[in-house]
Amino acid sequence: MSNWLAGAEAVLDPSVLILTVLGILLGVVIGAMPGLSATVGIAVFLPFTFTLDPLPGLVLLLGIYNGACYAGSIPAILLRTPGTPASAATVLDGYPMTRNGQAGKALSVSLVASVVGGLLATVMLIVSAPAVAEVALQFGPAEYFALAVLALTIIASLGEGALAKGVISAALGVLIAMVGLDGISGAQRFTFGIQQLSGGIELIALLVGLFGAAEALFQIEHMHKESKAASMGSFRLKGKDLRRMSPTTVGSGVLGFFIGALPGVGGDIGGYVAYNETRRFARHDREKFGHGDSRGVAAAESANNSAQVGGLVPTLTLGIPGNTAAAVLIGALLVQGLRPGPQLFASNPELVYGSFIAILAGFVVLLFVGSLGIRAWAQVIRIPPALLWPIVLILSIVGSYAVRTNPFDVVVMLAAGVLGYFMLKGGFPIAPLLIGVIVGPLAEDNFRLAMIQYGGSFSWMLDPLPFVLLVLSAASLFFSLWRSNKARRKAAADAQKIDQP
Amino acid sequence: MTRNPGDRVAAVILLALAVFVFAYSFTMPDPVQELDPGVAAFPRGLAVLIGVLALVPLFRPQPGEALPRGLYAGRVIGTVALLAGYAMVLDIIGFVITTVAFTLAELFLLGIRRPVTLIVMPLGVGLGLFYVFRTLLGVALPTSGLGGLPI
Incomplete structure (x- = not known):
């Protein structure tokens, strides 16, 4: 109880309250702009938190994290272009609703479902996270190594593109994390006599480059599409509409949380799974899905917001990112000298419990901000990209420079931006690389510690929890291989049908 | 989306990186503790992994986006x-x-x-x-x- 009191006291500070609202506002604007995901938003706004205390800084970023996830649905519904990857499934019924003249209703459904899904998930986070942290205190090197491997294999196998490219990306991330001092022996690796590399590659510069600058370069290249205005229709939801979407919203919220709590799995997967399950359960009118059924929007939005919050469970309790945006949050905490993990609950209860309260408050703020400004947020998509992306680039520069006031980090950011751009062009997913950078040292250090602890034997891999986690890791890779082989066979069969009419 | 010529270029770069990391790992110091696999073990394993997987885009390039002109x-x-x-x-x-x-x-x-x-x-x-x-x-x-x- 005292932890909750400490958290509540910290949140009641006026600066924290203001930053909670500001974070949500920024998140909504960021998410509403196609191409600016929560990850990019958090990355470019990181420098604003460097001089803040940990809780106000984290609260601002959490507001962006959750606000952007909701607002990604705005361009998904109006333009058929998800503002964030998490809103990809929202397009399926959101855009058909716009074509049917129901854009306003689709936006209202998305807002209500996002808030309900987010609130449900926050309650589940509050209940589960301290318990998981309690259990995680018992984990040793073997368990942490297996968890890191699971996070890497899931993110590598679930990402867009081929499995091989996902695993290569994750491996490159682990390799990048090795630059600098070795955590166990103190030996220098991959520094090539460059003094600036002896402390390792600066994480913030790397992630700002990979997500901010790379996305800006990619969008600058594609900057020729004009957005068209859509007819909004009524924004009002009737009692009948709310009753119809309630079971879907609640069910998808619960499902999304558990999907999001898996290491490395984000709102995009949560949204798709919940959408498919909702469609499968609708036995009598399944054919309406894909043609503008509001339940489709509710399922996708409730689940993706819920999954976003669920991603905070492994992030805060284990220090293993629940999704890419959460990986950037870990970077923000590390800059503040805080390491996420079970010890954080004991050493900084006001930060952990204050964050929980701020997330709850943030969703209430989102309901007001969303409903009062819903017409205004729909206009954000019309900001000319030629004005937007130069600002993203400048914020990327400030973000990379400000951590250590070192121009070398700007060079690192630029190199990461160019690498990320070519990865985007070549179909190499970027998310596994970032997760690799963050969990790579966890995997390596704990592997070596486990080997030392077990006298040079691999028998620790057969301990119950590491064994189960490593089997799950292998299963996720095999499942991804099977899925891509199946898709390839189907594509070949379809091509054959076209050739032989 | 076209058949991606960049996949083969990326594969060659990745293979070169894998060979470099593998060779470079032999210049790293020996483990201080007897049972520690050492600082070179992980880089060496990753080099092998990247090298093997780079063969996939080399021999089976995926459809991808062409470079801008x-x-x-x-x-x-x-x-x-x-x-x-x-x-x-x-x-x-x-x-x-x-x-x-x-x-x-x-x-x-x-x-x-x-x-x-x-x-x-x-x-x-x-x-x-x-x-x-x-x-x-x-x-x-x-x-x-x-x-x-x-x-």
Whole structure:
């Protein structure tokens, strides 16, 4: 109880309250702009938190994290272009609703479902996270190594593109994390006599480059599409509409949380799974899905917001990112000298419990901000990209420079931006690389510690929890291989049908 | 989406990286503790993993997006060049002047020709961000001291 009191006291500070609202506002604007995901938003706004205390800084970023996830649905519904990857499934019924003249209703459904899904998930986070942290205190090197491997294999196998490219990306991330001092022996690796590399590659510069600058370069290249205005229709939801979407919203919220709590799995997967399950359960009118059924929007939005919050469970309790945006949050905490993990609950209860309260408050703020400004947020998509992306680039520069006031980090950011751009062009997913950078040292250090602890034997891999986690890791890779082989066979069969009419 | 010629180029680069990392790992120090697999074990394993998996895009390239040409390539290359220039002169001529110049050049590169936008936005971004970061947030952005001004 005292932890909750400490958290509540910290949140009641006026600066924290203001930053909670500001974070949500920024998140909504960021998410509403196609191409600016929560990850990019958090990355470019990181420098604003460097001089803040940990809780106000984290609260601002959490507001962006959750606000952007909701607002990604705005361009998904109006333009058929998800503002964030998490809103990809929202397009399926959101855009058909716009074509049917129901854009306003689709936006209202998305807002209500996002808030309900987010609130449900926050309650589940509050209940589960301290318990998981309690259990995680018992984990040793073997368990942490297996968890890191699971996070890497899931993110590598679930990402867009081929499995091989996902695993290569994750491996490159682990390799990048090795630059600098070795955590166990103190030996220098991959520094090539460059003094600036002896402390390792600066994480913030790397992630700002990979997500901010790379996305800006990619969008600058594609900057020729004009957005068209859509007819909004009524924004009002009737009692009948709310009753119809309630079971879907609640069910998808619960499902999304558990999907999001898996290491490395984000709102995009949560949204798709919940959408498919909702469609499968609708036995009598399944054919309406894909043609503008509001339940489709509710399922996708409730689940993706819920999954976003669920991603905070492994992030805060284990220090293993629940999704890419959460990986950037870990970077923000590390800059503040805080390491996420079970010890954080004991050493900084006001930060952990204050964050929980701020997330709850943030969703209430989102309901007001969303409903009062819903017409205004729909206009954000019309900001000319030629004005937007130069600002993203400048914020990327400030973000990379400000951590250590070192121009070398700007060079690192630029190199990461160019690498990320070519990865985007070549179909190499970027998310596994970032997760690799963050969990790579966890995997390596704990592997070596486990080997030392077990006298040079691999028998620790057969301990119950590491064994189960490593089997799950292998299963996720095999499942991804099977899925891509199946898709390839189907594509070949379809091509054959076209050739032989 | 076309069959991606870049996949083969990427595969060759990855293979070269794998060979380099594998060879470089032999220059790393031996383990201090007897049972520690050592600092070279993971890099060596990753080099093998990357090398083997690089064969997939080499022999089975996936459909992908072609590299930009003409105007679109010019925008990307120009932006990278401007960013490189920014990184080089930031500490010398300070944040405000560098940012104003970068924003102006970038807007021009992206096809903005309205004089009002070209004047107001670079000045607004440069001075606005400088004020927010340096004055409100206390982030030490570099200054030039040009004309005795604190920018």
